[in-house]
Amino acid sequence: MPVPVLPLDSYGVSAEQQAVLDRAVDKLAGTCMKAKGYTWPARLERLGEARSANERRYGVTDPEAVRVYGYQLAPPPGVTPGQLAEEARLEKKRKTLMTDEVTEAYTGRAGTTKGTSRTGGCRGEALKQLGLPPQGDALDAVDLAQQQGWQRTEADSRAKAANARWSACMKKAGHPYANPHAAAGDPAWWTKGAGDMAARNKTKAREIATAVADVECKQQVDYVAVWQSVETTYQNKIITANEKELGEVRQMWRDALRKAALVLR
Template sequence: MTPHRAASPRLLAAALMALLLTTGCSTGESTDAGPTAPKQTAPKPTAEVLGLVLPFDAYEISHQESFTVAKARDLLMRNCMRRRGHEWKTLDYPAHVDDLRNRRRYGVIEIEVARNFGYHATPEILSAADDVTDRRKERDEHLGSDAVRAAYDEKNGCGYQANDFLERDGGSADYDRFNELSSKLLTEAKKQPEVVGTLRDWQSCMRKKGFTYRTPDDAIADRRWWTEKSDTGKSDTGKSEIATAVADVQCKEQTSLVKTLYTAESRLQRQAVARERSYFDGLAAAKARNLRNARDVIDGR
């Protein structure tokens, strides 16, 4: 999965390799929490966040499903690495995690997240099980150079072979069109008349609070938040960022902007699925096969 943009969904194959590095997704916001920002515990997702399930979501692997694939991949890699004379530690993956792929699709929408993180999207926010990322990194740090090559060689590594096995019999698909549509339709949703009107209300709300941003995207993109001097929650810049993010969320709540935008985007996505039924059916079949292959490995079949 791509870990940086919810608007750029995961390729099934890429999701497997990305699991070695991170879990979770976001919008176009940076995932850099600042050079000195301490690790924080993200607030639990709100009901609003958990309710942001878009039509396109059914066609890509969820956070929970990614752990099923990761578990199968670990088992395949363990066997492969042992044949090559190396050990491979399999990890314990959560039995259940919330799917947070859309937590930051519309920017910051949770007041506690705004108060603690401002506009920065850290692994603690983007993943319901960020400790898995830490354990993967720890595992990799204990691999010798030969083991790294055995695991990650781009042509013959055990990871490559595991991916190939899990994608067999149609378990992989080309998601270029999916990515294009997802990004395009989010942009189109922001241009829908009802959304444009609500954005004007948001702008008016922000102006009353002393901010002159035209849209939430402009607020996120403020260069002050993305400099090396920015130390969220500590420096003057950090305090300004948090104050802005809090006002942003408050105005979104006051104007029902997230609901309006989500409704518009959902409508556009449903229309796209109906127009390109054959393409989306192919994606669904590839996802189902990928997961079936993974479950067969886990079940020892």
């Protein structure tokens, strides 16, 4: 099933564009760190294609993926389990290089504290050079619009009716959940290391059966189409009412991408 596309998507950045910004931040912050006498361990090269933020906006939808992974995130196409294991090993090694002293220089705060940063460290300086707000700042107009649109969608009678139809379908299949997010968020799927191998295998089998039924029920009740239609309507209304503020955020991202392209030349 295609990844949903919504009106507010055009006011932010795609996963690929975010990757470009990340590379520019890394380069700028790396220069700053070097000037301070530190080296920030470079992030690993991403495996496969970047994932859209909307991929699971309405829960799992890929009938093939859920038969293998249940509610767990499937690896990108073409990426093997061995590559994922190697990536995890390298990332663990990378984190051992992030000492408190190095982390404080990079972020502006000690690595294990919750204190706020006055400068944002080298990362904050890099973001500033791209015209982007420091990480952790207040939500911008697009973030707030996304939240508002989602809240209105959840409260809409059409979306509630789709939840009810999906829930009835799931109950008939032996999986009583009120909505897709309740099914995906069942703690049983996310508890690691509990019980013996037989118990874990039984839980995994139940997770896969639930996820398969989840996708099938979504298809039967046209769940994604209903929710996408309702949310699209609300997002368009929000865009009309907040055109100036949203346009300013979109321009910020465009300017940042232009600057990032120059940094990465």
